Structures are given as C-alpha cells and as structure tokens.
Amino acid sequence: MKMKNLLDEKTLKELGYMDDSKPYKLIKDLVKDEEIESIFKVTSKKLQEAKDGIKFLLLTFKDKTGILRAIDWHNAELNDGRISLGDVVKVRGKVVYFENRLQLNLSKNPSDVVVLKEGEYDPNRFVETTKRSIKEMYEKLVNHIKSVKSDKLRRLLEQIFIEDRGFLRKFLDAPAGLSVHxxxxxxxxEHTLDVVELAEHVVEKYGDILNRDLLIAGAMLHDIGKAYEYEITPSGLEMTDSGELLGHIVIGVKMVERVAKRIANFPKNLLMEIEHMIISHHGEFEWGSPTLPKTPEALVLHMIDNLDAKLSQFLKLQEKTAEGNNWSEYDRKLGRRVMIRRDSR
Structure with missing residues (x-):
C-alpha cells in the first residue's frame, strides 16, 4: 500500500484539515481598520451605560484561534435581548485597535447581526486544531508500525491504524482529552506519536529489560478508545455516551480483543500483556487504572504517557501567559503555578 493512499487529500479535506475556502476570517487573521463579516461564538455579554447616558453592549467573541472583544454602540438593547451566551452569530463590523488589543465595532445596521441555528455554521470553527501536520504525523506513525518485527503485533497495528478506515477517521480527528492535555x-x-517516540528513546537506554515491539505497540494502542470517547459537536468537544458509560480504557481493550481474534494464532499471553498496558497506563488506582503497571513495558508506558501529558499542560500555560510575565496563573489541574521561560536554552 503506497503511503499517499493512506491519507489522501480527499480524506484530509473531508476532515477539515485542508479547507482553505471558508470565507469567514478567524480571529487570528484579523487586522486593524478592515471591514469584516465573520462568525463567532458569544462567550460573554454585558449591557452598559456610558457617562453621557448612551447604552452600549460589550461582548466577547471566540473561535478556535482566540478571543475578541466587540462593542455595539447602535443596537445595544435590541441585540442584548436576542443574543444569548453560547450563541453563534454572524456579524459585520470594523476592526479597530483599542487599549492595546483588537476590537470589533459592530455596524449600525440591525440586520448585520444574525444568530445562527445549528447546521448554519461549521462547529469546527470553535474547536482548536493541532498546529502540526496531520499527514506528516500519521506517516511517522505508519513508519513506526512498519518497524515492528513481531508479525502478530505488526498485523494488529496495521489492521487498526491502516486498514480500519472508520476508526482512522475518528482517530485523526479526536482530541486526547476535553480539557487537561x-x-x-x-x-x-499528536499525543500518540509523541508517546511512541518517547518509547523509542527509552528503549535505546533500557533495551536489555524492555521488549521494544511490545512497548511500541502499547504506546500506539493505549488511548485508542478515545477515538470513540469524545466527539466534536456544535457545542465543542463533548463526551459520547460510550465514553460516559465505558471510558476509553474499556473501549480500547475491547477493540484490541476484537482485532486480535481475526489474526490467526495470536498468542494469548501477548494479548494479555497488551491489554495490561492499556488497563494500567494511568498508573494509579485513584487516576482510573483498575490495576497498577506490573511489567517493565507497562511501567514505562505510564511514565512517558504522564510526561507527555504534563509537558503539554506546561506548554499550554506558556502560550496563554502574557509576554513579560514570568509566572503563569495558578492551574487547578496541575495544582501549581509554573515558571515561564520564553527561551528554553
């Protein structure tokens, strides 16, 4: 199977990763003094009164690239009555620079503010997307699959990550979490590839105690259930029914068992070790694992999975912390503030 057929442009476009034709600008692309028509989600609104008694509506818009302050000086009370928090609106206005940031001044025409219904906009506008190339990451993942020497493990990975096109579409589109990392x-x-690459580095150091093929397979498979645990809806990222009722660990184990049954003479002990890695990868009972890591590969998987997740959280804090601040705000999930260094050298 040629690499270009694994993830062709048609699939990428259908997933929304190559669509450059959308007419509405994203927040990150706005520039001062331009007149725009675009689509945003309303995250806050407040009807206020200026010193001269004129009422104005102060709004906060967002899309997947950022947030934008907006002001309506012309139809404040009208739009306050018809816009609710969480609404998706199509608006016209002029981008200005005010108080060291861009701001959208809404136009005078009342018809230039339209509350859109579900189906009238693409929900992917409001879901952040990886900054890395989906095609390049997937090709790297496939190369790791090809490098697995165990015929049984390689066939297991090929059937899941290459031949199951339904799973692949969900896997490429899915987040690794709703909010944490x-x-x-x-x-x-992105997370799966990073964990696989970390596994390769650990094998270089501790190859005498680790089964390389087993660790690589476990790294690829540990979170596959998340492809069915989360979904993208008009409201953003949400948990599916199966995610709520089963969780990604159970979903992932069931997937591996189902595929392994289709592979002739798949070793029961090998399947059990793979399942153990999936089941124990959270590392602690209180973190959601029904058992603790009890093989070298399971222990390494837990450690590198946690490492990648934590560093992703640190990176997210660095990106959202304003220039000039040396410390982030307190993060409840990490339980700390973190030092911000723009230059990591």
Whole structure:
C-alpha cells in the first residue's frame, strides 16, 4: 500500500484539515481598520451605560484561534435581548485597535447581526486544531508500525491504524482529552506519536529489560478508545455516551480483543500483556487504572504517557501567559503555578 493512499487529500479535506475556502476570517487573521463579516461564538455579554447616558453592549467573541472583544454602540438593547451566551452569530463590523488589543465595532445596521441555528455554521470553527501536520504525523506513525518485527503485533497495528478506515477517521480527528492535555482536533494523534517516540528513546537506554515491539505497540494502542470517547459537536468537544458509560480504557481493550481474534494464532499471553498496558497506563488506582503497571513495558508506558501529558499542560500555560510575565496563573489541574521561560536554552 503506497503511503499517499493512506491519507489522501480527499480524506484530509473531508476532515477539515485542508479547507482553505471558508470565507469567514478567524480571529487570528484579523487586522486593524478592515471591514469584516465573520462568525463567532458569544462567550460573554454585558449591557452598559456610558457617562453621557448612551447604552452600549460589550461582548466577547471566540473561535478556535482566540478571543475578541466587540462593542455595539447602535443596537445595544435590541441585540442584548436576542443574543444569548453560547450563541453563534454572524456579524459585520470594523476592526479597530483599542487599549492595546483588537476590537470589533459592530455596524449600525440591525440586520448585520444574525444568530445562527445549528447546521448554519461549521462547529469546527470553535474547536482548536493541532498546529502540526496531520499527514506528516500519521506517516511517522505508519513508519513506526512498519518497524515492528513481531508479525502478530505488526498485523494488529496495521489492521487498526491502516486498514480500519472508520476508526482512522475518528482517530485523526479526536482530541486526547476535553480539557487537561491535547484537548484539540488531532490531539490524540499528536499525543500518540509523541508517546511512541518517547518509547523509542527509552528503549535505546533500557533495551536489555524492555521488549521494544511490545512497548511500541502499547504506546500506539493505549488511548485508542478515545477515538470513540469524545466527539466534536456544535457545542465543542463533548463526551459520547460510550465514553460516559465505558471510558476509553474499556473501549480500547475491547477493540484490541476484537482485532486480535481475526489474526490467526495470536498468542494469548501477548494479548494479555497488551491489554495490561492499556488497563494500567494511568498508573494509579485513584487516576482510573483498575490495576497498577506490573511489567517493565507497562511501567514505562505510564511514565512517558504522564510526561507527555504534563509537558503539554506546561506548554499550554506558556502560550496563554502574557509576554513579560514570568509566572503563569495558578492551574487547578496541575495544582501549581509554573515558571515561564520564553527561551528554553
């Protein structure tokens, strides 16, 4: 199978990763003094009164690239009554620079503010997407699959990550979480590849105690259930029914068992070790694993999975912390503030 057929342009476009034709600008692309028509989600609104008694509506818009302050000086009360928090709106206005940031001043025409219904906009506008190339990451993952020497493990990985096109579409699109780490489209692929590459580095150092093929396979498979645990909806990233009722660990184990049954004479002990890695990769009972890591490969998988997740959280804090600040805000999930260094050298 040729690499270009594994993830062709048609598939990428259908997933929304190559669509450059959308007419509405994203927040990151706005520039001062331009007149725009675009689509945003409303995250806050407040009807206020200026010193001269004129009422104005102060709004906060967002899309997957950022947030934008907006002001309506002309139809404040009208739009306050018809816009609710969480609404998706199509608006016209002029981008200005005010108080060291861009701001959108809404136009005078009341018809230039339209509350859109579900189906009238692409929900992917409001879901952050990985900054890395989906195609390049997937090709790297496939190369790791090809490098697995065990015929049984390689066939298991090929059937899941290459031949199961339905799973592949979900896997490429899925986040690795709702809020903690890699919580964006393509985040599951990004996290999986990073864990696989970390596994390769650990094998170089501890190859005398580790089964390389087993560790690589476990690294690829540990979060596959997340492809069915989360979904992208008009409201953003959400948990599916199977995610709520089963969780990605159970879903992943069931997937591996189902595929392994289709492979002739798949060793029961090998399947059990793979399942153990999936089941124990959270590392602790209180973190959601029904058992602790009890093989060298399972222990390494837990450690590098946690490492990649934590560093992703640190990176996210660095990106959202304003220039000039040496410390992030307190992060509840990490339980700390973190030092911000723009230059990591």
């Amino acid at each position: 890699h919580a964006y489209r393509g985040g599951l692929l």
